[in-house]
Amino acid sequence: MFEYAPAPESRDVVDIQPSYGLFVNGEWVDSLGGERHKTINPASEEVLAEFSYAVEADVDRAVTAARKAYDSVWSRLPGRERAKYLFRIARIIQERARELAVLESLDNGKPIRESRDVDLPLVAAHFFYYAGWADKLRYAGFGRGDGLGAEPRPLGVAAQIIPWNFPLLMLAWKIAPALACGNTVVLKPAETTPLTALAFAEICRQADLPPGVVNIVTGAGETGRALVEHPDVNKVAFTGSTEVGRMIARTVAGTRKKVTLELGGKAANIVFDDAALDQAVEGIVNGIFFNQGHVCCAGSRLLVQESVETELLDALKRRLSTLRLGDPLDKNTDIGAINSAAQLDKIRSLSDAGEQEGAERWSAPCPIPDKGFWFPPTLFTGVAQSHRIAREEIFGPVLSVLTFRTPAEAVEKANNSPYGLSAGVWTEKGSRILWMADKLRAGVVWANTFNRFDPTSPFGGYKESGYGREGGRHGLEAYLDV
């Protein structure tokens, strides 16, 4: 009766070059021999642009440029001057927000509603927030131990490697604090989503950022390895899989490089029987189906108290049936495309494993487009702690439902994971929230909400979810010599 007509956001606002080089020392340069690869729109498999997989020599050139910029310009600038650049970048991002949101949705497959209403506002907010810190670092509590508030020193050249799930937002999380503290950076975006990082390079030029302060080298694992292994890098910051994180930790062990890792997760979203159920349903949806579940802190394990299990699952299935999957650029789309064929394979194989191990699969009855990579919002019931879908990170729109009887059992099950990035607690009882937050081994515990981010709030994991914190005052520590 009330079908929403297509309401696509216009693509005209973006200007994608057919081919991109590397951004080194403020200039676009060709790779010194790297292969050319294509980045595609995962919703249509249409080729968007070509770019290079940077080789060791490219990385070396970028690190050299960053070192030079660090020594000659950036580390010598007073904080208030660095702040001006960051404020300028933040404002340009706001001015170009629509363009960047469309570009992000094209390259990543996420719905424009999310890139427009979540990613881009947070990207700008991050730059604004750390711009504010640049001239106040001596008051951040990370002085050189003399207690007199001496200006803490930056580290030098930061090698930063970011994932494909929030390309521009992860760039902001990395670059904003690094620059605010006085470091220069070489950043490698993921090989499936290089376009917004390349657009950010243009923004650096538009902001007249001194050459070499930000360098962008595109590529895949080999480029990342060359960057991490480069001897003149002082700091490695990585967001991605636990597997790659381990390799990085091994590589930098025994060197003077500082490292922060933000890795995988298998968060428990815990719903008690006294929760505000309609809002809990929204929180579960937002926890695991936001960004197609491509979220390291996704609430991929639903722990529901047995006394409300049926009621909650009925409500959840009813709600999932209203989710609108399709064209990421349609303003009414809730669920976009899976970022790559490889990721889709991984989601499929883990889901199949769930069925084989005896869990019951239910998928929202939404039509799936013919082209592109898609996976319907799916939940598994009858999941046991020992099932792979309860232990391994799926990184897709797949929810594993488990039950519990008592708060202690909820805590035990939630913590029974090698990961410890985030958790959610849904109850109307304030004292229980505090008790749970105290017991849960997770870097972030959300109460009666999920997947809420703010630049003022530190983010990071326990256990195999990584170490170091990003965001807030705590996020400065990773980029200061303390």
Added chain:
Amino acid sequence: MSTLTTPLAEAASSNAALRALLHGLPGVDRVGADQRAAMLGTRSIKTTAKARAIDLAISMVDLTTLEGADTRGKVRAMCAKAVRPDPGDPSVPKVAAVCVYPDLVEQAVQALGRSGVRVASVATAFPSGRSSLGVKVEDTAFAVAAGAHEIDMVIDRGAFLSGDYRKVYEEIAAVKAACARDGEGEDAHLKVILETGELATYDNVRRASWLAMLAGADFIKTSTGKVSPAATLPVTLVMLEAVRDFRAGTGRMVGVKPAGGIRTTKDAIKYLVLVNETAGPDWLDPAWFRLGASSLVNDLLMQRQKMATGRYAGPDYFTLD
């Protein structure tokens, strides 16, 4: 909902029983409800969907005048508009109902004749509801006798806020009884105005919704329009969840009417999206969802004409009544 297994009559047998039921309903988290309503407000309804939504919204309007200065002439004029909102375009649907004070019901019934537009009357010492039960019942009976098809009553907010749920329940039940038309014709439908602007919390909105439905409301309505805030999206969201859950638990379907403060086509469409994605498409029908408004109709007409012609006509081309 687990609470629904209790037989309804037993649930209303005492204030304690009512209290147990209403306070046993799941809470409403304000932040989450506001967020959900705001998210649904970002839906983009364009082209053919917009055209259909505009016509649907027009057909759901309760065209309202509730002023001390209302006259028979004013009501006559409004009734003409209700039947034919745009004199130049017969394809515009008629509105659902007109809504007037009890003493003007007879006038409205006369003016509307067999047009199919229903007559709603506020009653029960509207808008404050501060009078005796006898007066409220009498007020209702007077409007019903004059031919009102629908009665918009107000609840006793004082009693509700002080926890006297049984009193609120009994008043609604008594007014419902007064809506009966002995012998000929269908009973008047009862819309129960919760005056959510005075209930302060969404938990109260959910409880008042259930209380009204248990007591026999055919519709639950947000506001009198005399208290600010009147209808809001999150309050309507909570009420739509209530009618959805009530039907799931009892099998009985109850309508929803946000009223007051809905002035633009954009607002109206947001409400339709809310209905569509909360209670579901069954409620997208003038029999189950109404918009209490007056100036809204002209904006809907203006947008409708813009969609047909590509141009906005000036406000002088739309009738003021």
